[in-house]
Amino acid sequence: MSTQKNITVVGAGLVGSLVSIYLAKRGYKVDVYERRGDMRKANMIAGRSINLALSDRGWRGLEGVGIADEIKR
Numbered sequence: 001m002s003t004q005k006n007i008t009v010v011g012a013g014l015v016g017s018l019v020s021i022y023l024a025k026r027g028y029k030v031d032v033y034e035r036r037g038d039m040r041k042a043n044m045i046a047g048r049s050i051n052l053a054l055s056d057r058g059w060r061g062l063e064g065v066g067i068a069d070e071i072k073r
């Protein structure tokens with residue numbers, strides 16, 4: 001019998017996505033449910049017009065899950 005614990009996260013915003021990565025790195029099997037479509041695959045007529053600012057808190061979150069260098073590149 002598997003001892004792996006399952007966790008369900010509802011919402012793949014900043015918090016849901018980050019906590020899902022943390023939990024997966026700790027060995028949990030994480031299922032993420034997001035009501036909106038994947039914006040990387042959506043055909044957006046208006047494009048992406050908002051500039052995104054990454055604060056120190058945001059960088060710490062990315063560093064915490066080991067993807068800050070990848071994001072910087």
Ligand SMILES: Cc1cc2nc3c(=O)[nH]c(=O)nc-3n(C[C@H](O)[C@H](O)[C@H](O)COP(=O)(O)OP(=O)(O)OC[C@H]3O[C@@H](n4cnc5c(N)ncnc54)[C@H](O)[C@@H]3O)c2cc1C
Nearest residue numbers: 010011012013014015016033034035036051052053054055
């Ligand atoms: C226009 C705008 C610009 C911004 N720019 C910046 C910026 O440059 N830098 C910055 O740090 N912050 C920015 N923010 C703030 C930042 O977006 C929020 O602080 C952050 O998204 C909050 O994260 P969250 O995970 O709590 O919520 P959200 O990002 O809102 O994520 C919640 C997710 O849960 C999903 N959801 C909700 N209910 C359900 C359900 N029942 N079933 C399935 N899925 C569900 C939603 O679709 C959503 O994707 C901006 C906000 C706005 C509105």
